[in-house]
Amino acid sequence: MSEERRLDVLRAIVEDYVRTREPVGSRILTERHQLGVSPATVRNDMAALEEAGLIAQPHTSAGRIPTDKGYRLFVDQLAEVRPLTMPQKRAIETFLSEAVDLDDVVARAGRLIAQLTGQVAVVQYPSLRRSGLRHLELVPTAEGRLLVVVITDTGRVEQRFLDAPVGLDDGTLGELRARFNAAAAGHRLTEIGSAFARVTEAMSDEHRALATAVAEVVTAALTEESEERIVLTGQANLARSSMRFEQGLRPVLEALEEQVVLLGLLTDMTDDAGVAVSIGHENRLAGLSETSVVTSGYGSSDGDTVAILSSIGPTRMDYPGTIAAVRAVARYLSRVLPS
Amino acid sequence: MSEERRLDVLRAIVEDYVRTREPVGSRILTERHQLGVSPATVRNDMAALEEAGLIAQPHTSAGRIPTDKGYRLFVDQLAEVRPLTMPQKRAIETFLSEAVDLDDVVARAGRLIAQLTGQVAVVQYPSLRRSGLRHLELVPTAEGRLLVVVITDTGRVEQRFLDAPVGLDDGTLGELRARFNAAAAGHRLTEIGSAFARVTEAMSDEHRALATAVAEVVTAALTEESEERIVLTGQANLARSSMRFEQGLRPVLEALEEQVVLLGLLTDMTDDAGVAVSIGHENRLAGLSETSVVTSGYGSSDGDTVAILSSIGPTRMDYPGTIAAVRAVARYLSRVLPS
DNA sequence: TCCAGCACTCTCGCCGACCGAGTGCCAATC
DNA sequence: GATTGGCACTCGGTCGGCGAGAGTGCTGGA
Numbered sequence: 023m024s025e026e027r028r029l030d031v032l033r034a035i036v037e038d039y040v041r042t043r044e045p046v047g048s049r050i051l052t053e054r055h056q057l058g059v060s061p062a063t064v065r066n067d068m069a070a071l072e073e074a075g076l077i078a079q080p081h082t083s084a085g086r087i088p089t090d091k092g093y094r095l096f097v098d099q100l101a102e103v104r105p106l107t108m109p110q111k112r113a114i115e116t117f118l119s120e121a122v123d124l125d126d127v128v129a130r131a132g133r134l135i136a137q138l139t140g141q142v143a144v145v146q147y148p149s150l151r152r153s154g155l156r157h158l159e160l161v162p163t164a165e166g167r168l169l170v171v172v173i174t175d176t177g178r179v180e181q182r183f184l185d186a187p188v189g190l191d192d193g194t195l196g197e198l199r200a201r202f203n204a205a206a207a208g209h210r211l212t213e214i215g216s217a218f219a220r221v222t223e224a225m226s227d228e229h230r231a232l233a234t235a236v237a238e239v240v241t242a243a244l245t246e247e248s249e250e251r252i253v254l255t256g257q258a259n260l261a262r263s264s265m266r267f268e269q270g271l272r273p274v275l276e277a278l279e280e281q282v283v284l285l286g287l288l289t290d291m292t293d294d295a296g297v298a299v300s301i302g303h304e305n306r307l308a309g310l311s312e313t314s315v316v317t318s319g320y321g322s323s324d325g326d327t328v329a330i331l332s333s334i335g336p337t338r339m340d341y342p343g344t345i346a347a348v349r350a351v352a353r354y355l356s357r358v359l360p361s
Numbered sequence: 362m363s364e365e366r367r368l369d370v371l372r373a374i375v376e377d378y379v380r381t382r383e384p385v386g387s388r389i390l391t392e393r394h395q396l397g398v399s400p401a402t403v404r405n406d407m408a409a410l411e412e413a414g415l416i417a418q419p420h421t422s423a424g425r426i427p428t429d430k431g432y433r434l435f436v437d438q439l440a441e442v443r444p445l446t447m448p449q450k451r452a453i454e455t456f457l458s459e460a461v462d463l464d465d466v467v468a469r470a471g472r473l474i475a476q477l478t479g480q481v482a483v484v485q486y487p488s489l490r491r492s493g494l495r496h497l498e499l500v501p502t503a504e505g506r507l508l509v510v511v512i513t514d515t516g517r518v519e520q521r522f523l524d525a526p527v528g529l530d531d532g533t534l535g536e537l538r539a540r541f542n543a544a545a546a547g548h549r550l551t552e553i554g555s556a557f558a559r560v561t562e563a564m565s566d567e568h569r570a571l572a573t574a575v576a577e578v579v580t581a582a583l584t585e586e587s588e589e590r591i592v593l594t595g596q597a598n599l600a601r602s603s604m605r606f607e608q609g610l611r612p613v614l615e616a617l618e619e620q621v622v623l624l625g626l627l628t629d630m631t632d633d634a635g636v637a638v639s640i641g642h643e644n645r646l647a648g649l650s651e652t653s654v655v656t657s658g659y660g661s662s663d664g665d666t667v668a669i670l671s672s673i674g675p676t677r678m679d680y681p682g683t684i685a686a687v688r689a690v691a692r693y694l695s696r697v698l699p700s
Numbered sequence: 701t702c703c704a705g706c707a708c709t710c711t712c713g714c715c716g717a718c719c720g721a722g723t724g725c726c727a728a729t730c
Numbered sequence: 731g732a733t734t735g736g737c738a739c740t741c742g743g744t745c746g747g748c749g750a751g752a753g754t755g756c757t758g759g760a
Contacts, residue, residue, distance in 0.1 A: 024732090047722050062734050065723070083722050083741040122582070123520060125590070157500045157508065169496065171510065171518065179510065179518045181462060243461075251464070257596060258618040261611035271610065272600035279597045363701095386753050401703050404754070422710040422753050702760085709754080719744085729734075 030057060031067045032076055033100045036088050040338050043264065045085030090302035090337060093314070097299050097341050104342040106350050110138070114350055118358045124148075124177035128253055131331060131355050136256025138347035139316075140264070141335030142278065146285060147251040148176035148328040148359070150244045152321075155206040155214060158240065160199050162190060170239055174211065176328055176359060180249070182239050186232070194229055198236065201225075211244045252281055265336055267312045277309030278334070288330045292317050297349050302337045312337060316344045318352040321359070331355065369396060370406045371415055372439045375427050379677050382603065384424030429641035429676060432653070436638050436680050443681040445689050449477070453689055457697045463487075463516035467592055470670060470694050475595025477686035478655075479603070480674030481617065485624060486590040487515035487667040487698070489583045491660075494545040494553060497579065499538050501529060509578055513550065515667055515698060519588070521578050525571070533568055537575065540564075550583045591620055604675055606651045616648030617673075627669050631656050636688050641676045651676060655683045657691040660698070670694065 034055040038046045048061040048068060057064065068086055071077045076092035079085065088096065106114075114134055121127040128145050135143035153174035161169040168186035173179050201224075205217040218237035225233045243249065257278070260271055267274060278284060287307055291300045297318045303311050314337045319327030331352055333344050373394040377385045387400040387407060396403065407425055410416045415431035418424065427435065445453075453473055460466040467484050474482035492513035500508040507525035512518050540563075544556040557576040564572045582588065596617070599610055606613060617623060626646055630639045636657045642650050653676045658666030670691055672683050 045722090049722080060734050061722095062724095062736090063732080066733085069724080079723085081741065083720090083739090085722065122585075122587075126587070156502065159498050159500070159510070161496045161498070161512070163495065169512070171498065171512065173500070173508065173510065173520065177520070179520055181512065181516070181518055246461075248461075248465070256618070258611070258614035261609065261614045270600065272597065275597035275600045279595070384753095388753080399703050400753095401705090401755095402701085405702085408755080418754085420710060422708095422751090424753070704757105704759090706756090707754105708756105709752105711750105711752090713750090714748085716747095717745090719742105721740105721742095723738105723740080725738090726736090727734100728736100730732085 027057065027059070028067045028070060029095075029100060030055075031064060032071055032088070032092060033096065035071075035077060035086055036092065036096045036100070039087050040340055043266075043338055045080055045087050047085035050085070087338075090304065093301045093337055093341070094304075097301070101342050101345075104346055106138075106346050111350060114354050118351075118354050121358070127177070127355070127358060129255070131351055132253050132255030134351050135331065135333050135347060136259060138351070139333045139335065139340075139344045140256075140259055140262070141333045141339065141344065142257055142259060143255040143331070143333055144278075144284065144288065145253050145255070145331045146288070146329040147253070148174065148178055148321075150174060150178060150180070150249055151210075151212050152326070152328045153178065153211055154209065155203075155211055158199065158202050158206065160195050160236065162186065162195065168236075170236060170243075172240060172243065180243055182243050184235055184239050190232070194232075198225075198229070198233060202236070215241050247282070250282075250285055252285055254278055259335075267336065269312060273309035273311075274313060277307045280307075283307065285330075288315070288317050288332055291315065292319050292327070292330050294319060294327055297345050297352075299341065299345065310334070314339055314341075316341075316348050318348050320352040320355045328359075366396065366398070367406045367409060368434075368439060369394075370403060371410055371427070371431060372435065374410075374416060374425055375431065375435045375439070378426050379679055382605075382677055384419055384426050386424035389424070427677075429643065432640045432676055432680070433643075436640070440681050440684075443685055445477075445685050450689060453693050457690075457693050460697070466516070466694070466697060468594070470690055471592050471594030473690050474670065474672050474686060475598060477690070478672045478674065478679075478683045479595075479598055479601070480672045480678065480683070481596055481598060482594040482670070482672055483617075483623065483627065484592050484594070484670045485627070485668040486592070487513065487517055487660075489513065489517060489519070489588055490549075490551050491665070491667045492517065492550055493548065494542075494550055497538065497541050497545065499534050499575070501525065501534065507575075509575060509582075511579060511582065519582055521582050523574055523578050529571070533571075537564075537568070537572060541575070554580050586621070589621075589624055591624055593617055598674075606675065608651060612648035612650075613652060616646045619646075622646065624669075627654070627656050627671055630654065631658050631666070631669050633658060633666055636684050636691075638680065638684065649673070653678055653680075655680075655687050657687050659691040659694045667698075 034051055035046050038054060048064040051064050052061050075089060076095060077086040078089050080087065117134060118130055121130050128147055132143040132145045153176045156175045157173045159171040163169050166186060168184040169181060170184055171181045201221045205221045206214045209217055222230060222233045222237055260274065287305065291298050297316060300315045302314060305311060305315060313334055315332055315334050317330055317332035319330055321328040333348050373390055374385050377393060387403040390403050391400050415428060415434060416425040417428050419426065456473060457469055460469050467486055471482040471484045492515045495514045496512045498510040502508050505525060507523040508520060509523055510520045540560045541557065544560045545553045548556055561569060561572045561576055599613065626644065630637050636655060639654045641653060644650060644654060652673055654671055654673050656669055656671035658669055660667040672687050
């Protein structure tokens with residue numbers, strides 16, 4: 023009983039089940055794949071695979087379907103990478119490069135993933151905490167308040183209002199702006215706290231209060247967890263016939279709606295190394311126990327990860343195709359990003 | 362056969378069907394409502410209502426359910442307004458006032474509607490075309506390009522890049538910024554085109570090209586239809602048991618995903634007068650033929666509509682409750698908006 | 701104008717039978 | 731020792747028939 027053929031059988035089961043989404047039996051398997059053995063032999067292999075917890079049968083007289091563990095082995099060892107076709111690559115590139123601003127880039131990336139994989143796409147906006155500061159602007163408003171605008175090098179723009187002290191002249195404002203911008207140059211947003219502190223200290227007593235207030239507002243705005251944003255695309259794909267879940271759509275939709283928790287899951291599973299896959303019950307979220315999540319970080323061209331994008335579908339998904347799509351979009355996104 | 366009692370019967374049918382979502386028969390009707398007549402009489406009324414196209418029966422031996430036309434009559438003439446409770450109102454007010462910026466306001470409004478109505482909420486970002494300009498900022502970037510940032514009085518921030526001509530000094534930039542801001546003060550974004558034209562003409566030959574470029578980028582960015590944005594909340598509510606659609610979720614999810622078309626529908630049905638309701642097949646979108654849409658404009662406190670928010674659910678929805686919720690949130694939103 | 705009674709229709713749920721797919725095991729074979 | 735053909739067995743899905751229940755329309759009388 024060769025170990026190698028057993029894995030061939032597992033691969034065949036996964037591929038057939040993904041395609042037909044029906045439990046696959048020993049006869050069908052020998053008919054559709056060149057295994058070179060009879061159904062009876064395949065049955066023996068299947069018994070061993072089931073013993074190992076890699077496949078299971080829904081009920082006694084049905085064929086086998088892969089378990090989460092079976093998919094895991096398939097993804098880790100059996101799946102062959104299937105790169106996208108050239109036309110596909112070109113389509114991604116041009117579609118992304120036509121974006122006019124960050125909102126547009128994120129929206130287009132989501133649509134690409136959703137369309138390429140036929141599943142739900144999740145795209146995170148570049149995290150403020152991992153971005154750099156491009157420019158800080160201070161604008162006095164008519165109502166006597168101060169508008170603080172932060173522009174990151176990843177293209178995000180955040181704004182906050184501040185109650186400005188009376189007697190604020192343009193000169194002071196200009197100086198403040200210049201100093202803060204100079205101090206922040208080249209730093210991550212998370213590090214500007216200390217840089218700003220030095221600026222504040224150096225200010226004259228008269229303006230220190232204002233400077234402190236500005237520094238506080240900026241750091242507060244940029245470290246708030248609530249400022250992490252994600253966009254979902256392709257939820258309509260959930261209703262397609264290929265997406266029947268045992269428990270129905272409800273737990274899945276609910277899990278997707280909990281954006282904070284969802285983002286936490288994605289963040290935890292993403293490493294810097296490339297595409298990560300989390301299968302079925304491996305997902306911490308109960309609502310996603312019938313789904314698999316394929317994730318990759320993306321970032322500026324120098325390789326830093328500033329955000330995450332992923333595709334979510336049933337555990338019975340086309341892993342090679344999904345992985346290829348996520349990887350490709352993440353790569354082009356990184357190239358386009360610092361628009 | 363009194364016309365009045367017939368309408369009472371219709372109202373009773375709508376209310377019962379909305380609550381139980383089961384076809385309602387003549388006996389149940391007399392038991393649950395004080396109609397003061399026997400089932401047989403009710404049956405006669407029902408026959409008349411069916412003749413008039415206001416109710417229908419799914420099959421011969423089943424009770425009656427309202428038709429779209431029946432709901433329409435109910436909404437227009439029979440429904441009693443049911444204002445929110447004080448605690449609800451207070452909850453809306455405080456929840457909205459805790460928002461830190463526009464993204465947050467829109468997200469919170471969506472969550473409120475979704476939660477109050479138990480349906481899907483659609484909230485449009487304040488339309489750029491209907492907003493005013495608060496501030497225009499010009500920032501030279503390290504790569505020799507010019508970053509144009511537009512901040513509206515409704516809190517939206519848009520940014521675009523521009524290839525800047527060489528030899529651009531801070532003085533020129535400052536002058537340009539000051540002139541544009543002065544010219545735009547108090548105008549709708551749609552009107553600033555002509556105001557900007559005057560600025561451009563007044564510039565020296567040397568800088569006119571730059572000024573024109575800036576003016577063009579700004580007006581282009583603000584009139585693009587693609588810049589209209591909407592946010593969906595509560596899609597998980599679609600999976601609740603109360604939301605069974607004949608055709609399944611698919612057409613609904615697909616319709617919601619077509620954001621441009623959806624926004625067009627909402628825009629068309631919204632008038633300035635308050636809450637508008639579109640029922641079943643009245644909706645242009647085929648995918649929404651089993652749903653009703655309840656919409657209201659919202660805007661700054663002076664009453665101008667700058668955007669739309671709405672709640673979408675099955676035609677069998679709690680119309681009075683949904684209308685009350687949409688109206689209340691729109692009202693408070695208008696108050697909070699110019700943060 | 702209302703109402704009680706009645707015959708009629710149609711859906712739904714239940715039951716039993718049948719069919720086919722797939723399995724596990726065993727003895728024979730390579 | 732691995733492989734294979736044969737065979738008995740299990741079990742879910744489908745189909746037809748049947749009875750119960752709900753609701754209707756109609757008719758004739760108050």
